[in-house]
Amino acid sequence: MSAHGATVPVELRTLVPEQWDAWYATLEEAFGGVAEAPEERALWRALTETGRSLAAWDGDEVVGTAGAFSFRLTVPGGSPVPAAGVTMVGVLPTHRRRGVLRSLMRRQLDDIRARGTEPLAVLTASEPTIYGRFGYGCAVERMSLSIDTTRVSLAAPEGTDAVRLRLVPPEKAADRCEELYAERVPLRPGMVARGPGWERLPLLDPESRRDGGSPLRCVVAEEDGRFCGYALYSVKPEWEAAGPSGTVRVRDVEARSPRAYAALWRFLAGIDLTSSVVAHSRPVDDPVLHLVSDVRRCHVSVRDLLHVRPVDVGAALSARAYAAPVDVVFEVEDAFCPWNTGRWRLTGDTGGAVCAPTRDAADLALSVRELGSAYLGGVSLAALAGAGRVRELRAGALERAATAFLSPVAPWLPHGF
Numbered sequence: 563m564s565a566h567g568a569t570v571p572v573e574l575r576t577l578v579p580e581q582w583d584a585w586y587a588t589l590e591e592a593f594g595g596v597a598e599a600p601e602e603r604a605l606w607r608a609l610t611e612t613g614r615s616l617a618a619w620d621g622d623e624v625v626g627t628a629g630a631f632s633f634r635l636t637v638p639g640g641s642p643v644p645a646a647g648v649t650m651v652g653v654l655p656t657h658r659r660r661g662v663l664r665s666l667m668r669r670q671l672d673d674i675r676a677r678g679t680e681p682l683a684v685l686t687a688s689e690p691t692i693y694g695r696f697g698y699g700c701a702v703e704r705m706s707l708s709i710d711t712t713r714v715s716l717a718a719p720e721g722t723d724a725v726r727l728r729l730v731p732p733e734k735a736a737d738r739c740e741e742l743y744a745e746r747v748p749l750r751p752g753m754v755a756r757g758p759g760w761e762r763l764p765l766l767d768p769e770s771r772r773d774g775g776s777p778l779r780c781v782v783a784e785e786d787g788r789f790c791g792y793a794l795y796s797v798k799p800e801w802e803a804a805g806p807s808g809t810v811r812v813r814d815v816e817a818r819s820p821r822a823y824a825a826l827w828r829f830l831a832g833i834d835l836t837s838s839v840v841a842h843s844r845p846v847d848d849p850v851l852h853l854v855s856d857v858r859r860c861h862v863s864v865r866d867l868l869h870v871r872p873v874d875v876g877a878a879l880s881a882r883a884y885a886a887p888v889d890v891v892f893e894v895e896d897a898f899c900p901w902n903t904g905r906w907r908l909t910g911d912t913g914g915a916v917c918a919p920t921r922d923a924a925d926l927a928l929s930v931r932e933l934g935s936a937y938l939g940g941v942s943l944a945a946l947a948g949a950g951r952v953r954e955l956r957a958g959a960l961e962r963a964a965t966a967f968l969s970p971v972a973p974w975l976p977h978g979f
């Protein structure tokens with residue numbers, strides 16, 4: 563019985579390709595019933611891994627959906643670790659709060675564990691309050707910026723003026739952009755290698771999502787004739803009594819050098835007839851924060867992005883490296899996946915780690931959710947301890963573990979899924 567009504571006795575079945583339309587229609591209904599543009603729908607259809615997607619049936623009706631992508635996610639130290647990218651979760655409004663999501667999450671985590679290859683599950687949540695009960699912790703935040711470019715100037719490191727910028731249709735630059743993206747993936751925890759088909763995601767640009775803005779533009783940066791960066795953006799023109807006040811909407815910026823990075827942002831901030839540059843998903847340590855003359859007029863805000871759930875605590879903690887030597891025993895509580903509950907000894911350093919069950923006394927006590935939050939190195943165990951969510955059982959253990967877990971580069975990923 564759920565808190566809101568009798569549990570619905572749904573039957574969970576693996577999605578078969580012929581049922582994709584009905585399945586996806588349920589998902590769209592759960593999200594409010596606005597149909598996606600045909601190209602968007604076609605992309606998600608192509609990317610759906612039906613064999614690991616679940617449909618909850620009530621009689622002959624699909625009332626709930628949950629999918630998973632087979633990702634390789636960068637973890638601290640730079641290794642790619644297999645992770646289930648949980649996606650397309652929805653329950654019909656007629657069936658909400660009667661345990662359908664809970665049964666989908668139960669089955670999905672059991673399936674991921676049974677595969678034996680993915681120590682982690684990750685997701686971006688429609689609402690951050692939903693997934694903590696299933697052991698997901700917020701591990702990555704994203705930063706939004708709205709730069710008032712009538713007041714803010716950008717610094718130009720030496721060599722910036724030598725960077726040549728060129729407007730190129732996004733499809734024409736796509737291969738070179740993907741290559742650069744692939745180079746960046748190991749450099750930041752949270753980044754996901756884009757498998758076949760995913761290269762279309764950054765170019766997805768349905769008219770229905772433009773909200774009065776231009777089609778997607780691409781500017782590429784070149785140094786000595788070599789491709790060294792790109793920005794994907796659009797422009798939303800606007801006219802006020804006092805003059806033009808358009809907005810540059812940034813979708814992505816990547817570069818191989820600080821010169822190219824600065825040149826791209828300076829370009830975006832200087833487009834005629836615009837007075838602001840808006841970017842909704844940047845890493846919280848984006849170097850652009852150190853290029854601007856007035857960070858307050860960049861209207862920075864931060865919100866949750868990626869939630870991480872260790873499915874196999876031992877394998878997950880063994881798969882990453884640590885910024886400093888660490889030898890710590892965790893007392894882990896995991897109500898939803900009890901196979902993780904117990905004491906785990908983690909020993910590791912910058913070269914790698916081993917994490918295995920132990921009978922030794924615990925140094926730190928926490929739930930699997932806090933381990934998920936700290937896993938990518940962007941959330942400090944010390945901050946979680948400050949909230950009472952990590953308990954130090956041996957003096958000094960918290961500081962050492964917190965130092966070892968942190969990443970010098972903030973985790974991030976450039977797009978949802």
Ligand SMILES: CC(=O)SCCNC(=O)CCNC(=O)[C@H](O)C(C)(C)COP(=O)(O)OP(=O)(O)OC[C@H]1O[C@@H](n2cnc3c(N)ncnc32)[C@H](O)[C@@H]1OP(=O)(O)O
Nearest residue numbers: 565592649650651652653658659660661662663664685688
């Ligand atoms: C990874 C992704 O795809 S994120 C996208 C998630 N989907 C959406 O937001 C679409 C719109 N919403 C929905 O489809 C549904 O409301 C869902 C999927 C969020 C929840 O499905 P339901 O079947 O209603 O959830 P279910 O009844 O299993 O609830 C399980 C628990 O979570 C809680 N819960 C579920 N949804 C919410 C919510 N939006 N806010 C707060 N608590 C919630 C329930 O109260 C219940 O708590 P309890 O165990 O203490 O009783």
